[in-house]
Amino acid sequence: MAVRLAHFSDIHLTARPRGWRPRDAFTKRTTGWANLALGRARHFARADEVAAALRRELAGRGFDSLVFSGDATALGFPAEMTAAAERIGAHDPALPPGLAVPGNHDVYVTSAARARLFEEAFAPWQHGTRTSTEHYPFARKVGHVWLIGLNSSVPNFLLWDASGKVGAAQLARLRDLCAALGPGPRVVVSHYPLLMEGHRPEPRWHRLRDWAAVRDTAAACGASLWLHGHRHRWYWLPAAPNLPFPTICVGSSTQSGRWGYHDYTIDGRHLTAARRVFDGATGAFVDSESFECELK
Numbered sequence: 139m140a141v142r143l144a145h146f147s148d149i150h151l152t153a154r155p156r157g158w159r160p161r162d163a164f165t166k167r168t169t170g171w172a173n174l175a176l177g178r179a180r181h182f183a184r185a186d187e188v189a190a191a192l193r194r195e196l197a198g199r200g201f202d203s204l205v206f207s208g209d210a211t212a213l214g215f216p217a218e219m220t221a222a223a224e225r226i227g228a229h230d231p232a233l234p235p236g237l238a239v240p241g242n243h244d245v246y247v248t249s250a251a252r253a254r255l256f257e258e259a260f261a262p263w264q265h266g267t268r269t270s271t272e273h274y275p276f277a278r279k280v281g282h283v284w285l286i287g288l289n290s291s292v293p294n295f296l297l298w299d300a301s302g303k304v305g306a307a308q309l310a311r312l313r314d315l316c317a318a319l320g321p322g323p324r325v326v327v328s329h330y331p332l333l334m335e336g337h338r339p340e341p342r343w344h345r346l347r348d349w350a351a352v353r354d355t356a357a358a359c360g361a362s363l364w365l366h367g368h369r370h371r372w373y374w375l376p377a378a379p380n381l382p383f384p385t386i387c388v389g390s391s392t393q394s395g396r397w398g399y400h401d402y403t404i405d406g407r408h409l410t411a412a413r414r415v416f417d418g419a420t421g422a423f424v425d426s427e428s429f430e431c432e433l434k
């Protein structure tokens with residue numbers, strides 16, 4: 139009874155018009171836009187085309203569930219969010235069910251988080267068991283595997299701040315939720331990594347600020363695996379003295395040259411991962427690297 143999951147992330151889709159309003163002038167959106175204009179947009183020039191190819195993969199390769207670890211948009215505008223959910227197929231009944239959590243770009247400014255833009259646009263991928271009235275965390279069973287959506291993204295005020303935080307209140311809810319779940323591997327899905335390549339913490343302004351507390355709580359909750367994005371280059375980490383379970387970063391699924399997603403087969407507690415990458419010449423995804431690991 140193996141389970142097949144498709145994991146993708148950091149699609150960073152945008153829309154025109156974006157829907158600028160005067161009140162956006164003094165927010166991070168201004169610098170985010172400048173950043174886009176100064177080159178970031180070039181990295182995502184083919185994002186719509188790649189997203190369309192990805193959607194065909196998600197629909198046609200026999201997955202039991204989709205896993206999206208956030209950063210649907212560039213600047214967290216309502217128009218971008220709606221377009222991103224539409225283009226990737228969040229409302230398409232031809233796709234398998236999914237589980238999605240927001241990235242920092244989806245809560246780029248406080249108003250986007252407060253209006254719950256991500257949760258509205260990706261509502262079909264937000265179904266699950268909750269043990270409180272708060273939205274996160276939530277859990278959904280796929281075959282013998284529990285997927286747990288944990289929100290690690292928060293709006294940041296400082297222009298250079300791309301850090302995240304889960305917070306003590308959500309960690310307490312994670313403990314309650316996990317205590318209520320039955321047996322089976324527990325796969326936590328969140329935007330931020332716990333550690334970067336080399337098992338080192340991320341740079342201060344890019345990291346999950348409470349990563350150590352999150353790691354310890356997840357371990358106490360019986361986490362078997364941590365799936366994430368945020369870093370745009372893919373890597374995976376085996377369990378180590380400072381990491382109680384393996385973690386997998388799928389990287390950006392649409393950024394030029396880094397574009398790819400992962401096809402996981404979980405058989406018991408054994409995970410086989412096949413990476414599929416976009417071929418710019420043919421416009422289709424093809425097989426790339428693969429790796430295997432034992433879940434905790």
Ligand SMILES: [Fe+2]
Pocket residue numbers: 148150209241243368369370
């Ligand atoms: Fe990203």
Ligand SMILES: [Fe+2]
Pocket residue numbers: 209241242243329367368369
């Ligand atoms: Fe991110």
